[in-house]
Amino acid sequence: MKLDALTIFPEYLQPLRAALLGRAIDRGLIEIGVHDLRDWTYDVHRAVDDAPYGGGPGMVMKPQVWGEALDAVCTDRSRLIVPTPAGRPFTQAMAREYAEEEHLVFACGRYEGIDQRVFDDAARRMPVDEVSIGDYVLVGGEAAVLVMVEAVVRLLPGVLGNPVSAEQDSFSDGLLEGPSFTRPEVWRDLAVPDVLRSGNHARIDRWRRDQALERTFHRRPELLDRLADELDAHDRAVL
Numbered sequence: 027m028k029l030d031a032l033t034i035f036p037e038y039l040q041p042l043r044a045a046l047l048g049r050a051i052d053r054g055l056i057e058i059g060v061h062d063l064r065d066w067t068y069d070v071h072r073a074v075d076d077a078p079y080g081g082g083p084g085m086v087m088k089p090q091v092w093g094e095a096l097d098a099v100c101t102d103r104s105r106l107i108v109p110t111p112a113g114r115p116f117t118q119a120m121a122r123e124y125a126e127e128e129h130l131v132f133a134c135g136r137y138e139g140i141d142q143r144v145f146d147d148a149a150r151r152m153p154v155d156e157v158s159i160g161d162y163v164l165v166g167g168e169a170a171v172l173v174m175v176e177a178v179v180r181l182l183p184g185v186l187g188n189p190v191s192a193e194q195d196s197f198s199d200g201l202l203e204g205p206s207f208t209r210p211e212v213w214r215d216l217a218v219p220d221v222l223r224s225g226n227h228a229r230i231d232r233w234r235r236d237q238a239l240e241r242t243f244h245r246r247p248e249l250l251d252r253l254a255d256e257l258d259a260h261d262r263a264v265l
């Protein structure tokens with residue numbers, strides 16, 4: 027998979043070359059290109075923004091610069107992903123969908139966002155997704171790109187040391203992850219639950235699902251609504 031990101035702060039995306047992602051690059055599993063949007067400016071000030079039509083706070087990113095940058099980076103095999111507070115919520119299902127793509131291009135906006143015509147024009151040639159990573163307001167799209175790239179790349183074959191964990195992701199079965207424990211058996215008078223040391227894997231699996239159900243009920247009850255018809259009698263008794 028090839029991933030490209032366009033930004034006015036390329037240094038912000040250097041973490042894409044660290045740790046797990048860096049090892050995936052070194053092993054040839056992915057290619058990551060980070061491009062400075064100002065490389066497609068031609069004025070002395072290298073301007074990328076201008077005042078919004080219709081008034082309003084802040085500045086909007088100019089369509090000409092973005093248009094030329096996307097023309098240079100995108101191909102007919104690209105999918106354009108645009109982080110924005112006004113986007114569709116980014117989910118594990120979208121991460122799995124993106125992991126099947128050949129070429130992902132991320133457009134990192136700043137200021138109050140990017141002129142909408144950039145996406146309308148790009149949509150003439152490729153899929154364009156305007157996506158939000160959560161209901162809070164950031165200063166730009168770069169942090170969202172770090173989140174989405176990590177969520178996508180970890181799903182690619184060979185990237186995770188333990189591929190089963192990607193399939194067993196808590197969001198994959200619709201529930202939150204339950205608690206985890208490791209040695210020592212007792213720490214600051216707090217003991218590991220006996221069931222986890224029982225060696226009875228049927229009991230352990232049941233206990234873990236019960237913990238996941240309870241945690242989901244208390245922290246994300248709306249996730250249970252979607253699972254209603256998948257819960258068995260025991261699950262319902264736990265809730």
Ligand SMILES: N#Cc1c(-c2ccc3ccn(Cc4ccc(CN5CCOCC5)cc4)c3c2)n[nH]c1N
Pocket residue numbers: 109110111113134135136137138139157158159160161162163164165166167168170
């Ligand atoms: N993904 C993602 C993001 C982003 C995100 C992503 C990309 C850009 C590019 C610029 N910004 C800053 C910016 C701030 C304020 C505003 C105005 N609106 C905000 C909401 O209330 C109305 C007014 C617009 C843009 C970005 C923010 N924020 N939160 C997410 N989950």
